[in-house]
Amino acid sequence: MGRIRYFIALWASKTVYVLLRLLKRNATMYPGYIALKICPDYLARTKKSPNVLCVTGTNGKTTTTNMVADILSQSGMRVVSNRYGSNINTGVATALTHSVNIFGKPKIDALVLEVDERFSRLILPFIKPDYLVVTNLFRDSIKRNAHPEYIFSILDTYVPKSTKLILNADCLQSSQLLKDNNRVYFGIDKLDTDVTECVNLINDFSICPDCDEKLQYNYLRYHHIGNAYCPKCGFKSYEANYRLTSIDYDNKTITVNHSSVETVYPMVNRALYNIYNELAAITLMSEFGVDLEKVKDYMNKISVTQTRYKEDKAGKTEIVRTMAKGQNSVSCSRTLDFVGHEDGDRTVFIMIDDLFERRDSSEFVGWIYDADCEFLNTDGIKQIVLAGPRCFDYKLRLLIAGVPEERILCEEDEFKAVDIMDKDIDKLYLLHDTSTYDLACKVEAKIISVFTEVYNSKGGEQ
Amino acid sequence: MKIEVLYPEICCLFGDKANMRYFEMCLPEAEFIKTPVSEMPKFLTEDVDMVYFGSCSESNQERIISRLKGHEERIRELIDKGVIFLMTGNTFEIMGEFIKKPDGEKIEALGIFDFYAERTIPKRYNSLFLGKFGDMEIVGYTSRFSHCYNIREDDNFLSVTKGYGSTVDAKTEGIHRNNLFGTYLLGPFLIQNPQFTAFLMKKLGVENPEPAFSKDIMKAYEVRLEEFKKDIVFAE
Numbered sequence: 001m002g003r004i005r006y007f008i009a010l011w012a013s014k015t016v017y018v019l020l021r022l023l024k025r026n027a028t029m030y031p032g033y034i035a036l037k038i039c040p041d042y043l044a045r046t047k048k049s050p051n052v053l054c055v056t057g058t059n060g061k062t063t064t065t066n067m068v069a070d071i072l073s074q075s076g077m078r079v080v081s082n083r084y085g086s087n088i089n090t091g092v093a094t095a096l097t098h099s100v101n102i103f104g105k106p107k108i109d110a111l112v113l114e115v116d117e118r119f120s121r122l123i124l125p126f127i128k129p130d131y132l133v134v135t136n137l138f139r140d141s142i143k144r145n146a147h148p149e150y151i152f153s154i155l156d157t158y159v160p161k162s163t164k165l166i167l168n169a170d171c172l173q174s175s176q177l178l179k180d181n182n183r184v185y186f187g188i189d190k191l192d193t194d195v196t197e198c199v200n201l202i203n204d205f206s207i208c209p210d211c212d213e214k215l216q217y218n219y220l221r222y223h224h225i226g227n228a229y230c231p232k233c234g235f236k237s238y239e240a241n242y243r244l245t246s247i248d249y250d251n252k253t254i255t256v257n258h259s260s261v262e263t264v265y266p267m268v269n270r271a272l273y274n275i276y277n278e279l280a281a282i283t284l285m286s287e288f289g290v291d292l293e294k295v296k297d298y299m300n301k302i303s304v305t306q307t308r309y310k311e312d313k314a315g316k317t318e319i320v321r322t323m324a325k326g327q328n329s330v331s332c333s334r335t336l337d338f339v340g341h342e343d344g345d346r347t348v349f350i351m352i353d354d355l356f357e358r359r360d361s362s363e364f365v366g367w368i369y370d371a372d373c374e375f376l377n378t379d380g381i382k383q384i385v386l387a388g389p390r391c392f393d394y395k396l397r398l399l400i401a402g403v404p405e406e407r408i409l410c411e412e413d414e415f416k417a418v419d420i421m422d423k424d425i426d427k428l429y430l431l432h433d434t435s436t437y438d439l440a441c442k443v444e445a446k447i448i449s450v451f452t453e454v455y456n457s458k459g460g461e462q
Numbered sequence: 463m464k465i466e467v468l469y470p471e472i473c474c475l476f477g478d479k480a481n482m483r484y485f486e487m488c489l490p491e492a493e494f495i496k497t498p499v500s501e502m503p504k505f506l507t508e509d510v511d512m513v514y515f516g517s518c519s520e521s522n523q524e525r526i527i528s529r530l531k532g533h534e535e536r537i538r539e540l541i542d543k544g545v546i547f548l549m550t551g552n553t554f555e556i557m558g559e560f561i562k563k564p565d566g567e568k569i570e571a572l573g574i575f576d577f578y579a580e581r582t583i584p585k586r587y588n589s590l591f592l593g594k595f596g597d598m599e600i601v602g603y604t605s606r607f608s609h610c611y612n613i614r615e616d617d618n619f620l621s622v623t624k625g626y627g628s629t630v631d632a633k634t635e636g637i638h639r640n641n642l643f644g645t646y647l648l649g650p651f652l653i654q655n656p657q658f659t660a661f662l663m664k665k666l667g668v669e670n671p672e673p674a675f676s677k678d679i680m681k682a683y684e685v686r687l688e689e690f691k692k693d694i695v696f697a698e
Contacts, residue, residue: 361695366477366649
């Protein structure tokens, strides 16, 4: 009976997919939803491809998953990934539908899945990945993810014992997961920019888990990312098997040492959090058995997806549109750190309200007090435009961060904000949330149009 | 004026840390002491005017209880003396009789109040909040894995206009005795409620209290209050 139900679910899922595509819908979730409705154990029943590789963690899942899927595709493997779709159980079920033929037989070589860390309990025990990358564990949405300890307990309970883990040695939270599982660690050696005392507002791993003593850091990068030890009981960070030993920003390369062999890779993106994502992907590919020389070539053809980061030009102004995930204080802080430490005179345009919340409710903005808005308190940032209904909350946050009031422009309407903002600036960073992506693209188009017009009206020079 | 911020390295979830950071801006003359979890609270041996606890994880709640066990009498004495205690998020649960886990296990708490808390993990409860403390309209947000039961009528803190109280259906929220204020509301509670901030400043002896950035804090408060009074979704 279960087998019949499974095939009905599979065929229904495939049919729904075709119909939705005919209607020009993206069909990344609903086919899986239908499959799970008909056959609740659809994930367990679907025959898996020979290789199942998963990526989870708080930040960097999508970028890492995309890199892995791209590399494997370039190597000639037939790959199915949920890269354009949902990372919860319904999205994974949709990917599984694509991975088998109508007889339920796998038709691909590798399944590469991004898995939401909170939903992992509904996914990982059933698809039993061969490899699982955990990029890191940080605070995320308070509503969904509560706090890092809660997410840690989910992963620690539900990741299968047979899964080989690819863990971040520099993340004191996630590196402690499932100590009985087979594992390798990746990490970045001490950098010139590292410190030994946390400069971020949030460090969720500041005391020793064994004796409560304050941890000391050999080096600290951001939040709890670094290399720590307990001066009292001997607890310490794990050593990385894949060590990034140098970053060359001029030549855009990174050097990775594994088993005393150093390999130089192209740097896909210069933001440190994306360098971590690239290192995670390289580690997984190496463990999976892809020739590292070939990985180098494949990396040359990879870029971070444009929904996350895009550069453009309007007149004399460079426009950078980048994601600063709302409700996720650490991810947002990474972007604020990046923008705050860039060179030159610049404007930062912030539109990170949660669009879904603002439709019929009101967003909880407590998370902005965990985000390092202090990075924006720098002379190079000439104007900060706060756009959207929560702009008054953001203004207060920036005042508490010490940003002079005269640098802040507060406007509830995002498009009106473009009209009234300063336009004589070398660089503009447009920060948006996942939910404001479409809106941000429209605002970006208006910025480009208005800035170009102003530039041209002045004869191409300002 | 001495204000002790207890265990800031673990009582700091959900933006709660901002409360004391902001309060420091309101009270530039006050001394703020931040006591880490590896040290005994200063209030056990010194006079302080106010003690603050922010939100923490469930395991850290248990860690705090183990730290404060044996000092219940001193805490009672301070409450009776009128020392201000402000507890945001789930930390006030440590003041009750016990915390019941989903598997039925009971964690003995400090027993200073009669109520008990019951955890609901993995079910999380999220809600906006609109209520009153005296004439003050209080706004906020709760997100939690637990509820509190059996709070004595004269120990209630806020009356509920909209949103979750101490339980989903309760018409009151949090605990209040003398100058102890415990609320499930979390995040920048003092920043979002300037009137209550001024009220605390007055309790601490400030004659004409004016919270920092008063113009902007009132604007944000008024916008939120107006929004919360509309017909919007408060809880999922």
